[in-house]
Amino acid sequence: MAEFSSALTVLSSGMRGQGQRLRHISENIANVDTPGYRRKTIEFRETVEGGRRSGAIEAGPVRLSQAALPQVHDPAHPMANEDGYHDGSNVELVTELADAREAQRSYEANLKMFEQVRRMSSQLFDILKR
Template sequence: MNEFAKSLSVSASGLKAQASRLRHLSENISNADTPGYRRKTIPFRTEFDAGSGVAGVEVGRMSLDDRPLARIYDPSHPMADAGGHYEGSNVDLMIELADAREAQRSYEANLKMFEQARQMSSSLMQLLRR
């Protein structure tokens, strides 16, 4: 595997990981007001391919945040108990939006790296044709 292909592989794994992260973040944001919803999180880990000698990013298993759910007082809510409380979600919109911005910027950085490697490879091919 040549160096251009290795750099494309690394940036592609980063793109895939950040896309998965953005998907989970958007699910969290869209369910922020859903009673009983638990925030989804995904870990990243380094994956080393011994055959090609390339380390990339791999997405781990999705897990649910075990922080306690918010107790909301609304006696008119259909899910309210005898005391008028029900369990909301444990999604904090500020955290989700900050994580989404970070994931977006990381995605853009990986995309830029991918594009640079592709352009360098294309330029090299044009030079070799001359």
């Protein structure tokens, strides 16, 4: 039974992590045209319990992209310098959409496995009742 519980813990941590990743991707997409906005990313790391690797993950700290901000020429913009340029956003919409699709598919894969483990444990209980 501990194996089922452990599997559910690992799978639910994966779903939580991908949910956090999707939230940051959503923020990036929402700010694609925000001047000076830097793309946010997160990395995952495996959790350790009792000195042993658990297989579960947790999100690390949010990181801001250090890629150069593009210079946008718009003399009418309130943030424009004397030459008419201001910092744009370093968010690439195509990259964000690809990352969102990857996170969504990973979430769905974890969900399907979660449902399968739950179904297997339910069937095991039914067999043990007999």
